[in-house]
Amino acid sequence: MSVCSVTGTYLRGLLGKVTFWLALNIILLGGLLGIDLSTLSKPNWWEDSASVATNLLTGGLVSFFFYWLVVYLPDKRKRRTIKDNLLKMYLRIKNDILLQVVFASINGGRSDLRADQDTIEELMTIKGFREAFSGGGEAHEGFYAFENQMSSDSPEFRKIILHLERLAKQIEFVLYNYTINDERIFGYFKRLELALLSLRRSNPGYVESDPLCEFIYEIFSGFNLIEGYRDFDVIEKMIADI
Numbered sequence: 001m002s003v004c005s006v007t008g009t010y011l012r013g014l015l016g017k018v019t020f021w022l023a024l025n026i027i028l029l030g031g032l033l034g035i036d037l038s039t040l041s042k043p044n045w046w047e048d049s050a051s052v053a054t055n056l057l058t059g060g061l062v063s064f065f066f067y068w069l070v071v072y073l074p075d076k077r078k079r080r081t082i083k084d085n086l087l088k089m090y091l092r093i094k095n096d097i098l099l100q101v102v103f104a105s106i107n108g109g110r111s112d113l114r115a116d117q118d119t120i121e122e123l124m125t126i127k128g129f130r131e132a133f134s135g136g137g138e139a140h141e142g143f144y145a146f147e148n149q150m151s152s153d154s155p156e157f158r159k160i161i162l163h164l165e166r167l168a169k170q171i172e173f174v175l176y177n178y179t180i181n182d183e184r185i186f187g188y189f190k191r192l193e194l195a196l197l198s199l200r201r202s203n204p205g206y207v208e209s210d211p212l213c214e215f216i217y218e219i220f221s222g223f224n225l226i227e228g229y230r231d232f233d234v235i236e237k238m239i240a241d242i
Contacts, residue, residue, distance in 0.1 A: 026061070086239055087240070090235060097216065098123055104156035105133075113132065147213045160212070167196055
């Protein structure tokens with residue numbers, strides 16, 4: 001991308017910001033009053049022109065104040081409420097999915113897991129989940145115990161699908177009610193929405209459930225085929241960035 005193109009994009013973004021025009025309004029009004037109150041000699045037309053300009057700039061400040069009070073503050077509160085609610089709902093749904101992962105793993109033969117609060121809180125962390133579900137070479141070990149339970153139409157499978165539908169609805173609501181200006185973040189949530197819509201049509205089966213199991217392992221362990229293991233939940237991070 002050329003320097004001119006980058007500069008043009010930056011200027012368009014700057015001119016589209018209300019704060020830029022507010023700052024410009026304040027600077028012009030301050031400069032106008034400074035000159036008007038100074039002892040500098042002024043041309044004959046100055047008094048009338050300065051009076052008109054002062055009224056216009058003062059009116060601009062009043063307009064900015066009402067915009068801030070009537071539009072900006074309510075919109076900011078709405079955006080904060082939507083963002084906080086999305087994070088809260090995501091963590092709640094993630095916790096509900098994790099419970100089903102633990103139940104399915106226990107039914108799959110794991111005797112080292114418990115569904116008590118302390119264990120769930122530990123498994124909700126990237127480090128805790130990796131330690132509990134990485135490794136193992138037998139069907140009843142590591143993440144395999146859970147994956148094998150997804151090959152049948154178990155209660156855990158159906159509940160996980162239901163929780164993913166809940167998450168898809170949350171993402172859909174945000175995309176249509178929250179303006180995301182960052183194209184990268186918007187693109188991520190749009191891809192996530194489409195992925196969730198696809199996953200909720202998953203069927204149990206040794207091969208059929210692979211996409212579902214891969215998605216669950218990624219959000220809990222931070223694993224990604226391209227980047228490998230990450231020390232954070234990418235969905236939670238993206239919510240924080242919107």
